[in-house]
Amino acid sequence: MVVSEFGASEADQCFKALLSCLSHPPLFTCLRANTHIYTLQETHHSLLQHLEQMKGRSPAVLTHPQLPDVLLLPVSGPRRVSPLDSEVIVDSQCGSAVLRGAHVFNPGILSTPKFMKVGDVVSVFSDVEGKCTRGAKEFRGKKVFLGNGVSEVDRAQIFCSEGPVKGLGIRMTEPLYQSPSFDGVLKDQLFLQGSVVALEKVRSKMEKIKENAKMLKLDCIKAYCINSINAVSSDIRQENTEGPPFPEESFDRVLLDAPCSSLGQRPMMSYGYSLKEVCSYQLLQRKLFTTAVRLLKSGGVLVYSTCTVTLAENEEQVSWALQTFPCLTLEPQVPHLGSEGMLGAGLSHEQRRLLQRFRPELSWKAEGGTQPPDANTDTIGFFIAKFSKR
C-alpha cells in the first residue's frame, strides 16, 4: 500500500526515516503524577528538588498543556561520547532502558571484558540482533553504542554466582542520551507512563501472560498470580510497595474480563458445565466487581466483559452494579459495533443502548447466505459494559 501511494523510492525513504526515528528515544520522558495523594504542584516541586540534587542533571520539568497529571522531562542527546576499548554488551531490552536514562542492571548484561573489576570504566553496547551469548568475553556481532559507565561488579559476580543475578551492574556516567534514571525515585508520587497490572488466579495462565508480554516486548505489563477477590490491601492489613495487594482507589482503569460460563464461545460442540456451575458465576463476578470498584480511582473507568450470553452474568450484573454502587455511571462505548443490551433485567432503554451485546445468532444462517460474512456480527457471543466512577 505504501508503495502504491508514494512510489518505491519514496516508500523506501519513509521506511528508513521510520526506522531511524524508532531507534532513538522520544524527546521527553513522560511521567504520570499520582494526583490521588499529592497535587501536581507538590510532585513538580519534589521532582525539581530531586533533580537538583543529582549532579549535572538539567532541572527542567514541564507540565503538559492538555493532560493534568503528566510531567515532562526533556531528554538531551545524542551527546558526543567516545567509545572505549573495554566493552560491555547488554541485551536489547536493557539497551532501550539505558537510552531512556536507566543504569545497567546485571540481568541485562550478556558480555564483559575477561577481567572486568569493580571501578573499571567501560563502554556499553546493545546487542541489536540478539546474537551475543551470555557470558561471552567479546562480541563481534552488530552492536549499538549507548555510552560509558563504571562497573559496580566484578565479571565473576555476574556470570559465576549461583542463582539469579540481581542489582546494579554498570553505573552510566556518560550516557548517549541524558535523561534521569527513575529507579526508586519518588515512588509514591510518580510512575512512568502506562503500566498495566494483570491479576490471574491460575499460575500457568499468569505465566502465559508474562510470556506473551515478553514476546511482545511489553515491559510495562506486570502479571501476578492472585485471587483478585483479595487484591485490596486494607482487607489483609498488608501494604506492598510493588505488587498486590493494592491500596483502594489506586487504579486509573480496570478491565474486569470476568470468569464466566463461556456460553458465547464458538465453535462449541458440547458443553462441560453443570447448571449449578453455570449459576455459580454470578456471585463470583459480583465479588470481583466489588474489588474492581474499590481499586478504581474516582474519575476512573471500569470495563466489565464476559464471553457468555446469559442475562444473569450480563445485564443483571449491570443492573445490580448500578444499584449497589451509586458512584458508578454507565458510559457510551466507542466504537459501538454490537447490539444493545437485552430486556429483562430492569434496565431502561437508554441504559441498554449504552451496552454492547454481540449476538451472532441474530444474523447467522445454517446454510450460509448470499451476503459475505460480517466481522461485526458473525462473532462469538460477547458482552461489554463501561462505567465511570464519580
Ligand SMILES: C[S@@+](CC[C@H](N)C(=O)[O-])C[C@H]1O[C@@H](n2cnc3c(N)ncnc32)[C@H](O)[C@@H]1O
Ligand atoms: C475470561 S478470562 C480472562 C482472560 C484474559 N482477559 C486474558 O486475555 O488472558 C477470566 C480469567 O479469570 C481467571 N480467574 C477466575 N477467577 C479468578 C479470581 N478469583 N482471581 C483472579 N483470576 C481469576 C480465570 O483463570 C481466567 O483466566
